[in-house]
Amino acid sequence: MSAVAEGTTPLGRLAEAAATLAGGEVAHARRRAALDRLLALGLPGPRDDAWKYSNLRLLGRRDLAPATARPVAADALAMLPARDGTTVVFLDGRFQPSMSTAVLARGLSVTPLAAVLAAKLPPALEARLGAGDGIDERIRLLNAALLVDGAHLSVAPDGAPDQQIHVVHLATGGGAYPRLAVTLAPGASARLIEYHLTPGDAETLAAPVADIELGVGARLEHYAITLAGAHAIELQDVSVRVAADATYRHRHLGLGGQLARLDLRVRLEGEGASTQLSGLLLAEQSRQIDVRTVVEHVAPRTTSDQVYRGVGKDRGRGSYDGKVVVHKGAMKADSRQSSKNLLLSPGASLDSRPQLEINADDVKCSHGATTGALDEQMLFYLLARGLDRDIARALLTFAFAEDVIAKITLPALRRFAEERVLGSLPAAPLIREFIA
Amino acid sequence: MTDTNQSELLLEIKDLAAEVQGRKVLDGLNLEVRAGEVHAIMGPNGAGKSTLAQLLAGRSTYKVTRGEVRYRGADLLSLAPEERARRGLFLGFQYPVEIPGVNNVYLLKAALNARRREQGLPEVDAFEFLGLVRDKMRLMQMDDSFLSRGVNEGFSGGEKKRNEILQMTVLEPTLAILDETDSGLDIDALKVVANGVNSLKRADRAIVLVTHYQRLLEHIIPDRVHVLAAGRILKSGDKSLALELERRGYDWVRHEASAA
């Protein structure tokens, strides 16, 4: 677009990278359209209220072009908890059949998108591949402008119930822009577990986008576990539509990354639809974690429940910005939000914005937010029973995180998460015993 | 107090004054507790009973402005709360806090081992400990589900109080201060709690009951009864004083004290 943009600015480098991508005329035109729109809007800056807590200046001079997948060690996935079911691996945003498991559970289909993207798609799908309906158009445009691959995961009505689908995102350097489309047929149920890793701890930018649709009465438990290294920037965008009586759960564990941002939008479109969202924001060292949720109660008798816990240590920054919107006519909507923050170091900061936008009268909505140090009464109780101060503090920190970890229903994953949190506390072996 | 009593002086409070946020809560309190004794501290609401209990356990909310407290000869006020606990001072809380996510039994085991280390005794292992705690749980009529729960998590008021006494029976303190342990208990639970306390009476141990009803004292017979009001001990006597208080209320003690 403009000559100044090219080369030196992140947007300029994105434009250069987009021009060189393969995929044929149709894919190229689609990317160009997204890029033009993104160039017109610009990348979000610190003056943009919604990006106040996400510092995109970190993009600096780093390479943003979709990486040409570098080889990774065969045991790159070894650090992950044991996985049942299907594993789908993306290496730098591209589907990696050799690392994925071939055996599919009954009713599950996995379609890589690279080939699909070469052709013109029905208008509805094309629209979703562009700006779509996430919280922030710009993340989606960024993904669309550099989109080369992704996967469509779908579970048929007769699919095996509660099957596990593991999606592992490996980033080795440069950019990764995969697109996931997930469809659960009416009555279907599944667990989708996404991991984000950067083996080799390279400088990376990942902007994975997911569109999820739940049919009537479907159930999805969706985990997003960020384990990326200290030089990884991650901008996840998830948009979910939930039909009548369906339930969507999202469990976020922000345990890694330099800047890890999640934009999660859930629309409760059918009567009786419900959603439960939770997250642990472990903002330690110089990590920034920024979670933004928008839950829309569109239909009557919809319920939502959000539980987010932030732990701030060292120079970490964490923020939770959760908005609940009750649309006109969404009678008997019931929504709860709990955001609690624990600040452990003078250099850390935690921000919380639980918001309510209510446009119907017969509703029950509440939120609570607290920020502070460890609970004085709990600490005193433990000291009065003779525990060391350091142990007591570590123990209470762990118990604080446990509020959300306990919501993990996969035992192996729960143990994994607990170990991760323990790893950041002193005297882990001692504390391990206390876990209720 | 008679000077013929040769048992160890466990707790000695001299002219203790304390305030919380600039407000006087204790003002010239004196008290001596010897090994083997059971004391009851009674008094109207807001008299400073809980303040005294929490202060002795080391709660930093209260600022000592005057006086001293000696525990087994050492300066108690200079010790951190965890050191006091390890040296055998136990506080049964009036409102035991819930700590979700921290296992009840492991807390108890850690507490016991912290105390044993202080005493130069070997730590107990998990197996040994479980045997011990099961015995005590039977005494307190607590079921096994308690083992897997978080500290006081979701406990009813009565369960919390039983849990406090269970902890006490496991930790075998030298000086136990039980703050309103009887409040919120029905008559059956009260008996269970009293049994727990009575099982602990020994010549080398003292128990201080903080209460404002005399009904607990029907089950745990005190050697000394003190009336705490306006931040100090206004009157002391034997168990008959508790009955008199039950009959006549607290006002006459105040009048008597102000007349003196």
Added chain:
Amino acid sequence: MATKPQDLDSLVGQQYRHGFVTDIDSDTVPPGLNEDVIRLISRKKGEPEFLLNWRLVAYRHWLTMREPHWAHVRYAPIDYQAISYYSAPKANTDGPKSLADVDPKLLATYEKLGVPLHERARLAGVAVDAVFDSVSVATTFKERLGEAGVIFCPFSDAVREHPALLEQYLGSVVPTTDNFYAALNSAVFTDGSFVYIPKGVRCPMELSTYFRINAAKTGQFERTLIIADEGSHVSYLEGCSAPMRDENQLHAAVVELIALRDANIKYSTVQNWYPGDENGVGGIFNFVTKRGECRGANSRISWTQVETGSAITWKYPSCVLTGENSVGEFYSVAVANNYQQADTGTKMIHIGRNTKSTIVSKGISAGHAQNSYRGLVKVLPSAEGARNYTQCDSLLMSEHCGAHTFPYVEVKNPTATVEHEATTSRIGEDQLFYCLQRGLSQEDAVNMIVSGFCKTVFKELPMEFAVEAQNLLAVSLEGAVG
């Protein structure tokens, strides 16, 4: 309940009570804004050079600013050139010297508003400064206050009589560049109230300013400055009203409070600007910047507001807690009915050690109204031991209205404790049924429940205002539940 349930029958058909126009000759400058208009205002006020320059700096900065649009309100663009920036009752362009000089028509106006200016008619405990359109028309009890050393006068008088205080404090809490409306106000403000409480003085009576917009096509831009010197106490009340007109009128005021060491300022507002009619036509745009700074240790600033009027309200009375152990409070009831839009709340900025703040906000939405709470609690790294508690409740009374809550909590000190709670719900069916079963009418029941909902805020108001607030609430919600 402290007050008797309203007799709803007597209120039926009673709409905005203060919507009359006073027929009085005014000296009004033609609509439009440029440097010449600002010079004219400054000349009419006989201002010193520094103040004119201050206005011009503000104006030039304002020209570079854009109107803010982040609030949850909607309105047609404002034409700032179509507004007259100065209007004053003709006879009194120089300001009245005493009540005897005040036009009897004006005195009658305030009488009608329930704010009699004759001192003997007025409650002995309250001194009043009455601001009519752009100028102050009367200040009562000046002498008695003077004996205590308290300065309470129209802003224009302060410009002439206390320029040193003004130069020291004006704009020190809300700088001219603070925001779009504050910059506009700084450029064109015409009058307002000035208060100075000397060291160690407890102000002997409540101070009150009553603002009245009368002329058409004018804006009102008043400026209030309250300085509480070390160890002093003051309670200040503010009331306001305007005629019913089909056009929207702009009110962009700035209030600055400064509390020095151990000083205590209580600022109460009952805002009853014309809210527009039941179809949303007309009404005041109330775009106001109010901020206090607890500059000295142990100082306290307390804002209490009852907001029932205005077509649009955009205001966030705030506290900058600089001094150690200083305390900021915000108690608010905001009622929005018909097509009213309110976006109001507060900012508590904790800078000093052991600073404390409390926020209690009660929002009531009815009709097609939009009512938002927007609040920021910010704890800076220096604010060791800071504490905040926020309680924020919304009551919904119609399926067409909106109730929104936008809290921002930013904490950068690990010893701080910040708690925020919010609820949004419909008026409780159980409570309503209970009252009806005891024989109350629907309206009485609603009124009782609503005033119960607001009680924690009302009890912060000075007595005279509490009654007025209660009455206003009933009138504002009339017909809201059916």
